[in-house]
Amino acid sequence: MRYTTFGRNTGLRVSEYALGTANFGTLWGGGASREESRKIFDRFAEAGGTFIDSADNYQIGESEKLLGEFLGADRDHFVVGTKFTLGAGRARISNTGNSAKNIRGSVEASLRRLGTDYIDVYWAHLPDSVTPVEEILTALDRLVRDGKILHAGLSNFPAWRISRAVTLAELRATARLVGIQFEYSLAERGADRELIPMAEALGLGTALWAPLGGGLLTGKYRQSRRGRLSDWEGQAIRVEDSEQRTGIIDAVLAVAEETGAPAGQVAMAWLRARAERSATTMVPVIGPRTADQLEDYLTALELALDETQFERLEQASVIRPGQPYELIAGHRDAALGRQSGRFVRPVTPVA
Numbered sequence: 001m002r003y004t005t006f007g008r009n010t011g012l013r014v015s016e017y018a019l020g021t022a023n024f025g026t027l028w029g030g031g032a033s034r035e036e037s038r039k040i041f042d043r044f045a046e047a048g049g050t051f052i053d054s055a056d057n058y059q060i061g062e063s064e065k066l067l068g069e070f071l072g073a074d075r076d077h078f079v080v081g082t083k084f085t086l087g088a089g090r091a092r093i094s095n096t097g098n099s100a101k102n103i104r105g106s107v108e109a110s111l112r113r114l115g116t117d118y119i120d121v122y123w124a125h126l127p128d129s130v131t132p133v134e135e136i137l138t139a140l141d142r143l144v145r146d147g148k149i150l151h152a153g154l155s156n157f158p159a160w161r162i163s164r165a166v167t168l169a170e171l172r173a174t175a176r177l178v179g180i181q182f183e184y185s186l187a188e189r190g191a192d193r194e195l196i197p198m199a200e201a202l203g204l205g206t207a208l209w210a211p212l213g214g215g216l217l218t219g220k221y222r223q224s225r226r227g228r229l230s231d232w233e234g235q236a237i238r239v240e241d242s243e244q245r246t247g248i249i250d251a252v253l254a255v256a257e258e259t260g261a262p263a264g265q266v267a268m269a270w271l272r273a274r275a276e277r278s279a280t281t282m283v284p285v286i287g288p289r290t291a292d293q294l295e296d297y298l299t300a301l302e303l304a305l306d307e308t309q310f311e312r313l314e315q316a317s318v319i320r321p322g323q324p325y326e327l328i329a330g331h332r333d334a335a336l337g338r339q340s341g342r343f344v345r346p347v348t349p350v351a
Contacts, residue, residue, distance in 0.1 A: 001048035001301065006079075007205030007281050010151060010178045012120065014079050016272070017297065018051035018207055019044045020287035025062030032289050034066060039291040041070040045078075047298050053181075053207065053285050054082040055125055056110050061088035068115035075116055081207075082110050083155060085125035098124050098131040100139040107148055122149040123181060126156035133165045141174035155181035155207075159194035163351075166202050179205035181285070186248050186267050186317040187213030187238040193321055200279035201351035208271070211284040213238035216245070217267035219253050244316070251316040255309045261300075268300035270313045279348050 002016045023030075024037040032040065052071075054063050064082060071078060084106035087095040095102060111117065122143065124136055140152040152175055154162050162180055169176050180199060184191050188210070199206050212218060216238040240246055249263075256263040268284065275282035288294040305313070320326070333340040 001298075003048075003050075004281050004283075005205075006121075006151075006179055006283070007199070008203030009176055010205075012079060012151060012178065012205075014051040014205075014281075014283060015049045016275075016283060016301075017044075017049055018053045018081075018283050018285045019049055020209065020285040021052060021054045021063045021067055022058045022287055023063075023289045024054075024066045025059030027060040027062045030289075031059055036290060037066050038070060040288055040294050041067075043291055043294055043298075050077060051079045051283060052081065053209075054080070054114075055086070055123075056082060056084055056088040056106055056113075057086040057125075061109075061113055064088075064110055064113035068113055071114070071116070079120045080114065080116065081121035081123060081153075082114065082119055083123040083125040084110070085128060088113075097128040098136050100135055103136070103139040103143070107143055111148065118147060119149045121151045121153055121179065123153045123155045124157070127158075127161060133161060134168060137165060137169055137172070137174055141169075144175040151175075151178045153177055153179040153181065153205075153207075159198045162195075162204075163198055163202065166204070177204065179207060179281075181207040181209060183210045184208040184271075184282075185211045185213045185217060185238075186252065186270060186313060187216050187245060189317055189319050192319060193325065196278065196280075196282075197349055198351075201349040203280060203348075205281040205283065207283050207285050209285045209287075210238075211271055211286065212264055212267055216240065217249070217252055218262070218264040219249055219256070220263075222249070248313075248316045251312050255305065255313065258309065259303065259305075261303050262296060264296055265300035265303050266305070266313075268297060269303040269305050270310060272301070273305055273310050274314075 003013055004016065006012045006014045023032045025031050026033060052067065054067055056064060084103055085096065085098055088109060095105065107122065110119065122140065143149045144152065154165065154177060157180065166177055180195065182191050182195050215221065240249060252263045252266050256266045259266065271284055286297045288297060336343045
């Protein structure tokens with residue numbers, strides 16, 4: 001497994017996959033047993049994986065407890081990220097959201113479950129729609145100064161909120177945000193409009209969840225619905241509900257036949273190649289429920305698509321940028337004095 005720094009704003013070293021631990025435990029009624037979770041963790045570590053992603057609400061706190069047990073004395077070798085906002089256990093007005101009060105209580109509870117005295121990357125899981133970003137930044141900065149977290153990030157926030165938060169942190173000289181999380185795969189490329197260009201311009205690392213579209217990109221659900229997730233209220237569970245998604249799966253299966261690799265591995269190989277073309281770090285967050293599923297993810301690291309195969313998948317899944325981006329593209333040549341073909345633009349996008 002290869003390694004990189006998580007964006008341009010930190011020297012934090014991470015593996016090219018992050019291991020998502022939403023399936024560590026069974027308190028949601030689905031997931032992996034302690035024994036299977038242990039196999040997954042140990043095999044990921046054996047393969048060179050160091051980046052771990054969790055959240056206080058995963059399996060009602062069981063995910064963090066199991067992760068803490070597995071980390072043990074080797075905790076410092078791993079980059080451990082976890083999230084607050086949704087709360088562990090029964091959701092109540094006092095233990096959810098992004099207020100300074102809840103951030104303080106949530107980090108202490110996560111530290112206890114993880115059996116550690118610091119968290120490498122602490123994420124706001126999503127906006128709660130009422131807490132000002134200034135309050136979130138102040139609370140996270142306090143945790144950095146107290147040594148309870150090393151870095152902070154925002155998960156599932158829209159680009160305008162993230163860019164404002166980054167700017168405020170810079171102006172106030174508080175702890176900088178180092179990364180963002182969002183859904184991204186061949187089946188869901190909405191982040192191409194704003195989130196990824198913003199991350200590239202601001203140097204933010206990106207963690208990409210649901211890289212297989214909830215299993216859609218494996219192609220298996222064309223034969224049977226067996227194994228389809230059903231306990232997340234439809235969230236992150238992509239279905240073949242449009243002509244484009246049908247075309248995407250067709251393209252993935254065609255490349256799979258050409259390469260002799262399973263469709264899921266083709267989808268992961270495209271994502272790896274997409275990351276290599278980005279101006280910032282893109283780390284898929286894989287979420288296997290079994291050790292065999294993890295092996296498929298690891299084997300995908302050995303698959304290289306040729307340029308033609310990459311472009312076929314790229315074109316099948318590309319989305320319209322919408323406005324104002326289509327207007328900007330249509331006037332780019334005029335804005336560069338009709339010399340766009342001779343203009344050497346910056347390698348890093350301009351913010």
